Amino acid sequence: MHVGQRELLAVAVRVAGEAAELARTTREKAILDVDTKSSETDVVTEGDRASERLVRQRLAELRPGEPVLGEEEGGGSAVEPGGVCWVVDPIDGTVNYLYGYPWYAVSLAARVDGASVAGAVVEPDSGRCWTAARGHGAALDGVPLRVSRTSRLDLALVATGFGYQAERRRRQAAGVAKLVGRIRDIRRAGSAALDLCAVAAGWIDGYFENGLSTWDWAAGALIAEEAGAQVRLPGRAGDGFGPDLLLAAAPGVADELRTAMIESGLAEV
Incomplete structure (x- = not known):
């Protein structure tokens, strides 16, 4: 893994982990402030908004000048060819988060020219951290991953x-x-x-x-x-x-x- 890719992955892990901790520790209060988007079943909580604000703030500190595309605030349009754009889902699985069902996560990826090159998915409740860098495999908490061998x-x-x-x-x-x-x-x-x-x-x-x-x-x-x-x-x-x-x-x-x-x-x- 070359230096730039290693740095992008480290930032993704660090920032997604911080956002996951925020979502977990503030959930009880965050789910009291709920809005809807495309329908009454498509919800957004204060936890989603706070998580994305944190991600944007930390990326601005750690990777200044790089655009961010996020679910709640959009953005990400001004990307130079060969430049990095960060893509964040501050809480993927918001309905689960609202209900207390623990299958939700913070997802953060670094993309270059429309392709993801490094990414992390962090589960707030369990603390599990899923990672990958293009060409260098995927891992769960540092243990390499491999898809199933099923053929039927x-x-x-x-x-x-x-x-x-x-x-x-x-x-x-x-x-x-x-x-x-x-x-x-x-x-x-x-x-x-x-x-x-x-x-x-x-x-x-x-x-x-x-x-x-x-x-x-x-x-x-x-x-x-x-x-x-x-x-x-x-x-x-x-x-x-x-x-x-x-x-x-x-x-x-x-x-x-x-x-x-x-x-x-x-x-x-």
């Missing part, structure tokens, strides 16, 4: 997520109802970043979701890819899927899962 789709455990709009959830659920008979089972835990990390660890064999934003997957997708997953990022076209679908899967089932998803109507929901 009918024995694959697959995770997904659903949109905030009720009509889209109904379409997604209809597709999942067709897919579930072709796999071992479905999991829906509520954090894209952590679902991607779970693929990296081999805890699940695949994960897909429509309608994600860059901050949802900027760090997690790198972690999954560096652990050996086949990753299809949103924004692609001409592969049978809609442009906003993200898919990460163990190589042994990735192609078969793609086919099953298309046949189940999950290509664009």
